[in-house]
Amino acid sequence: MPDQNCSLISRLTQTPPVSEVKKAKAQLAEFMERARHEPEAAGLLPRLEEGMFRDLLLALADYSPFLWQLVVTDPPRTARLALEEPEAVHSSIIENQAHLFRRVRAGEITRDDAVAAFRRNRNSHALLVALADIGGLWGAEEVTQALSDFADASVSGGLNLILTEMADLGRIKLQNPDAPGEGSGMTVLALGKHGAGELNYSSDIDLVIFFDPETSALKEGAEATTIYTRIAQQLSRLLQERTADGYVHRVDYRLRPDPGSTPTAMSLSSAYVYYETLGQNWERAAFIKARPVAGDLTLGENFLKELRPFIWRKYFDFASIADVHAMKRQIHAVRGHDQIAVAGHDIKLGRGGIREVEFFVQTQQLVFGGRRPALRGRRTLDMLVELHNEGWITDQARDELSHAYRFLRAIEHRLQMVADEQTQRLPSDEDELKRFAKFCGYPDLKAFSRALTDQAKIVQGHYALLFEEGPELASDAGSLVFTGTSDDPETLATLQRMGFREPEKAAETVRGWHFGRRAAITSQRAREVLTELTPALLSALGGTADPDGALAALDSAFGRMPAAVELLTILQSHEKLRLRFADLLGTAPRLANTVAQSPHVLDVLIDPAFGIPLVDEAAIEEQVRQIIGTPGNYEDFLDRTRDAARQMRFITGARLLSDIISPSQAGAAYAAIAAAIVRASFERVRKEFEAEHGVVPEAQVAILGLGRLGTKELTAGSDLDLVVLYDFDEEQRESTGPRALDAVVYHTRLTQRLVAALTVPTRRGLLYEVDLRLRPQGGKGPVASQFKGFVAYQQSEAELWEHMALTRSRVLSADPGFAERVQAAIDVIVQAERDPRHVVSEVRSMRALIAQEKGEDDAWDLKLAKGGLTDLDFIAQALVLAHSSQHPSLAGLAPEETFQEACKAGLISQEDARELVEAHRQFNAIFQWQRLTIEGAFNPDHVPPAIFKRLATVAGLPDAKVLLTHLNATRQHVREIYERVLR
Numbered sequence: 001m002p003d004q005n006c007s008l009i010s011r012l013t014q015t016p017p018v019s020e021v022k023k024a025k026a027q028l029a030e031f032m033e034r035a036r037h038e039p040e041a042a043g044l045l046p047r048l049e050e051g052m053f054r055d056l057l058l059a060l061a062d063y064s065p066f067l068w069q070l071v072v073t074d075p076p077r078t079a080r081l082a083l084e085e086p087e088a089v090h091s092s093i094i095e096n097q098a099h100l101f102r103r104v105r106a107g108e109i110t111r112d113d114a115v116a117a118f119r120r121n122r123n124s125h126a127l128l129v130a131l132a133d134i135g136g137l138w139g140a141e142e143v144t145q146a147l148s149d150f151a152d153a154s155v156s157g158g159l160n161l162i163l164t165e166m167a168d169l170g171r172i173k174l175q176n177p178d179a180p181g182e183g184s185g186m187t188v189l190a191l192g193k194h195g196a197g198e199l200n201y202s203s204d205i206d207l208v209i210f211f212d213p214e215t216s217a218l219k220e221g222a223e224a225t226t227i228y229t230r231i232a233q234q235l236s237r238l239l240q241e242r243t244a245d246g247y248v249h250r251v252d253y254r255l256r257p258d259p260g261s262t263p264t265a266m267s268l269s270s271a272y273v274y275y276e277t278l279g280q281n282w283e284r285a286a287f288i289k290a291r292p293v294a295g296d297l298t299l300g301e302n303f304l305k306e307l308r309p310f311i312w313r314k315y316f317d318f319a320s321i322a323d324v325h326a327m328k329r330q331i332h333a334v335r336g337h338d339q340i341a342v343a344g345h346d347i348k349l350g351r352g353g354i355r356e357v358e359f360f361v362q363t364q365q366l367v368f369g370g371r372r373p374a375l376r377g378r379r380t381l382d383m384l385v386e387l388h389n390e391g392w393i394t395d396q397a398r399d400e401l402s403h404a405y406r407f408l409r410a411i412e413h414r415l416q417m418v419a420d421e422q423t424q425r426l427p428s429d430e431d432e433l434k435r436f437a438k439f440c441g442y443p444d445l446k447a448f449s450r451a452l453t454d455q456a457k458i459v460q461g462h463y464a465l466l467f468e469e470g471p472e473l474a475s476d477a478g479s480l481v482f483t484g485t486s487d488d489p490e491t492l493a494t495l496q497r498m499g500f501r502e503p504e505k506a507a508e509t510v511r512g513w514h515f516g517r518r519a520a521i522t523s524q525r526a527r528e529v530l531t532e533l534t535p536a537l538l539s540a541l542g543g544t545a546d547p548d549g550a551l552a553a554l555d556s557a558f559g560r561m562p563a564a565v566e567l568l569t570i571l572q573s574h575e576k577l578r579l580r581f582a583d584l585l586g587t588a589p590r591l592a593n594t595v596a597q598s599p600h601v602l603d604v605l606i607d608p609a610f611g612i613p614l615v616d617e618a619a620i621e622e623q624v625r626q627i628i629g630t631p632g633n634y635e636d637f638l639d640r641t642r643d644a645a646r647q648m649r650f651i652t653g654a655r656l657l658s659d660i661i662s663p664s665q666a667g668a669a670y671a672a673i674a675a676a677i678v679r680a681s682f683e684r685v686r687k688e689f690e691a692e693h694g695v696v697p698e699a700q701v702a703i704l705g706l707g708r709l710g711t712k713e714l715t716a717g718s719d720l721d722l723v724v725l726y727d728f729d730e731e732q733r734e735s736t737g738p739r740a741l742d743a744v745v746y747h748t749r750l751t752q753r754l755v756a757a758l759t760v761p762t763r764r765g766l767l768y769e770v771d772l773r774l775r776p777q778g779g780k781g782p783v784a785s786q787f788k789g790f791v792a793y794q795q796s797e798a799e800l801w802e803h804m805a806l807t808r809s810r811v812l813s814a815d816p817g818f819a820e821r822v823q824a825a826i827d828v829i830v831q832a833e834r835d836p837r838h839v840v841s842e843v844r845s846m847r848a849l850i851a852q853e854k855g856e857d858d859a860w861d862l863k864l865a866k867g868g869l870t871d872l873d874f875i876a877q878a879l880v881l882a883h884s885s886q887h888p889s890l891a892g893l894a895p896e897e898t899f900q901e902a903c904k905a906g907l908i909s910q911e912d913a914r915e916l917v918e919a920h921r922q923f924n925a926i927f928q929w930q931r932l933t934i935e936g937a938f939n940p941d942h943v944p945p946a947i948f949k950r951l952a953t954v955a956g957l958p959d960a961k962v963l964l965t966h967l968n969a970t971r972q973h974v975r976e977i978y979e980r981v982l983r
Helices: 019-038 039-048 052-063 066-071 076-083 086-098 102-103 112-135 140-168 192-195 224-240 268-277 281-288 297-311 318-334 354-368 380-389 396-420 430-439 443-467 489-498 503-514 523-541 546-558 565-573 575-587 589-597 599-606 617-628 634-657 665-693 741-761 787-796 798-806 818-830 836-854 869-883 895-904 910-933 946-955 961-981
Strands: 186-191 204-211 263-266 291-295 700-706 719-725 782-788 812-816
Touching: 019 039, 019 052, 019 066, 039 052, 039 076, 052 066, 052 430, 052 489, 052 565, 052 599, 066 076, 066 112, 066 396, 076 086, 076 112, 076 818, 076 869, 086 102, 086 112, 086 140, 102 112, 102 140, 102 719, 112 140, 112 224, 112 396, 140 186, 140 192, 140 204, 140 224, 140 291, 140 297, 186 224, 186 297, 192 204, 192 291, 192 546, 204 224, 204 268, 204 297, 204 565, 224 263, 263 268, 268 297, 281 354, 354 380, 354 396, 354 443, 380 396, 380 634, 396 430, 396 443, 430 443, 430 565, 443 787, 489 503, 489 523, 503 523, 503 546, 523 546, 523 565, 523 575, 546 589, 565 599, 565 818, 575 589, 575 599, 575 634, 575 946, 589 634, 589 910, 617 665, 634 665, 634 910, 665 700, 665 719, 665 812, 665 910, 700 741, 700 818, 719 741, 719 787, 719 818, 741 782, 782 787, 787 798, 787 818, 798 818, 798 836, 798 946, 812 818, 836 869, 869 895, 869 910, 869 961, 910 946, 910 961, 946 961
Parallel strands: 204 263, 719 782
Antiparallel strands: 186 204, 186 291, 700 719, 700 812
C-alpha cells in the first residue's frame, strides 16, 4: 500500500474557486456513480464527499473540458494518481514510456498495444501534472521538468521501438538491443523549452535529427539519408498521430538547417558545415538549449562540443550585437504590446511576457557566454542566478524576474490545460476571462488583472533597462527591425511612412533575408553588411515611384544570385548609387536582373563617363572590344562577349532611365552594341574555323542586319535579324585547310558557328536570339546565301515582303570591297521600278495577314496594334518600294527620315508627314521604355503603377489613363493616313 501521508491528496495546498457550482457538482456526482462500479476506484470515493481533492475535481469539471475528460474516462487511473505519491507515479510513467519497446521485443505486447500505451501514458501524465500543479504540490520548475522528462521518455522510447523494428527488417544493426540508440549512428537533439527542461503543458517538441553517414550500424551500400529520414518520419508519426487514445506529442522538425530544402534527418558533417558557414544568430540562440535526448547520446554530445565555437563566440562583433538587439525587438509585435492589456493579451509574446524574460537571459548569454562558461546553461531560472553571480544583474533583478517567470509560466499552463491547446493568449471575451481568472485561483477578474499587470510591468522595466543603451536599427524615418518571426508595429509604421503600400509583406520579405531564405545572403559577411545596410536601402527604395515593386524586384534578384555580398558592399559604400539602383528596381526590372547576374555593372553608374551620352557606333565598338580584351581560348571569348554586351546594354538602359540619352539614341546605341558583338564574334569564329578548315580562295563574306537592327532602332529585348552572304571563285570551290570543305558547306557551317556563338548560353548567360528567316526562301533555304544566287532570287523569285525587309537592311560586316557590291545590289533591288498599285495591294495583304495571325487589338502593344509601329513601318516601306525608282533619296533611311523625304518628293502632305514622324517618335520612345522595363509581353494587369507613370512621363502626359487615350487617338490618325497613302 502506498504511503497515504505522501499521496497527492494529502499534500494539496490550494484549489481554484468554482464559478458554476451546481453544474460542477452534477458532473462530480456522475463521476462518483461511475467510480462505484470500478473496484480499483473504490478507495477514492470517501475522499470525494468533502475535502480539498473534491474541490479540485469540481474546479476541473468547471474549467477544463480536457482534464475532466481524463478524469471521468478512467476512474481507476484518477484514483491511483490521487492516492499515490506523485513523484513515484511520475517515475513509474516515465519508466513505462521509455521501455515499452522492450515489452514489444519480448512478445509481451504488440506494436498496436505499444502505440495505445504511449498515448495512455501521456494522458495519465498530463492529468498527474495538472493535479500537482493546480493543487499546489509542484511549482514551475517541477512542472516544466516533469513535462520535459516525459517528452524525453516518449522520444527515446519511440525511437528505440522504431530502431528495433528496423533491425528486425535487416535495415540497421543494433549494438545493444536493450539500448538500441547506442551506436545507432543517429542522435536526436531537443531544442527550445524541451531542450532546456522547461517544457510547457501543451507544447510542440522541437527536435533535430542528425546522423553519422560513416556509421557501422548500416549495411554496406545502404543510403544513410534515406534510412534515417524514414526513421525520423516514423518517429514523428508514432508520437503525433491521433488515435482513439489521443496523441503523445506534436513534433516540429523545422529548426533544422534550411528546413525547406533539407531532409528531416541530416548528416552531422553537413550540419556542422552549415552552422559554421551559414548559421545565424537566432540559430545560435536556439542551440543554447540544445540537448541530446534519444539515439546515440554520446554522438549528440560530441556534436554539441564541436559546435561550441559557433554557439559561444569568444568575440562578438558589432553586426552580431545589432542582430541580437533586433531579435529582442521582435517580441513587441503582437496584441497587447503598446500597453499591458489583459483581455486578449499574449503572456508569451506580449509586453512584460515570458519571451522578454527569456530574451533578457538569452541575449546576455549570447553576448557574454563565449567568455563566461558559467553563463552557458539551458534553464532560464538557473541563468538568472548565474547572471547575478557573474555581476551582470542585481539581486533585485534576479529575484523579481524569477518570480515573474514562475508566475507567467503558471498562467501559461492554466491556459493550455483548458483544452490541451498550445496557446498563450488570454480570452478576449470578458465572461471567459472572469472564469479563467478563477481557474488561476483569483477571486475575481480585478485581482487577476492587477497581479498580471504588476508582474508584466516589472518584467518590462528590467527588460527596458537592459537594452536602453543598445544600438537602434532605425532610419531617419523610424524604427526598422526584422529579425524574429512576427511583425514589429513600429517597423510597419515606419515602412508605411516610407511609402510601402503593403508594409507587412515588405517586413516579411526583409525578415526572410535575415532568416536565410535567399541563399545569396546567407554568408556571415553578407548578413553583417545587410544588417547595417537595410535601413538605408529601404529608405532608397521608399523614394522610388513603386517601393513595393522595387523591393519585390530586389528579392527576386537575390533569389537568382549565387552570392550578394559584392552587391551589398557596393550599395553600402555609395549613397548616390543606392538611389540609382533603387530607381532601377522600381522602374526597370530588366536592368535589375542584369545587376543580379553581374553586380559589378553598378560600378559604371558612379563613373564620371556615365553622364556622357555615348551613341557613336565606332566609340561603342571600341568599348565593347576593350571589355572583351584578348581571351586565351574560345570559351573565354564567349563569356567575355556576354559580359561586354550585358555591361554595355546596362549602361545604355541606365542612361535612358536617367534621361542622359533619348529613346532614339538608345535604339542607336543598342544597335551599335549588337553590330560590334556580331563583328567581334564573326572575327573569332572565322579564326577558329579557318584553323580547322582553312580558307576558300578569294571567298568573301558579308553579314546584313535587318529589321530594327538595320534601321538602328534596336531595343533592350530585340532579337537580331541577320542574313549571311558569301561569294567565291567557282574554279576554286574547296577550302585549303587540313579538313577541306566544299565552298557551300564551308560557308554554311561557318554561319552556323556564328549563330551558335551569338546564341549559345554559357555560364555568363545568354547573348542574343538570332533570326535568319529573312534570308531567301526563309526557313527552308540554306542558312547562308551565295551572293549571285541571292541577287537572282531577289530579282526573279522573291515576294514583295522580302523586298520590304531589304528596305531596312544594312551591311554590318564584310570583307574588303564586298560591302559595296552587296549594298549596290540591294539598292538595285529596292529601287527597281514597280507598279505602285501592286505594292500597295501586297503591303495591305501582308498587314492583314499579320493582324490575323498575331492580332491588332491590344492597345498597349505599340508594335502590332492597328495604327502602331508596324503600320508606320509598312507605310515607309511601301513608299520606298513604290517610288524610290523615281526618288532614290527615299532608300536607305529610317522611317522618320523616309516620311520627311516623301513629303519633299510630294508623295504625302506636309501635315501627314508631320503626324507620321511625331507618331513614330512617340510610339518608338514608349516602345523602348516598355522593353527596358518589362521582359516578355506587356500585360497591363501585371505592370506596376510606377512603370505606367514613367511611360506617361515619357509622353509628357499626367497619367496612364490619359496616355492610353492619347495613344488611341494617335493610332487612329495613323490608321487614317495608312488608308489614304495605301489606297
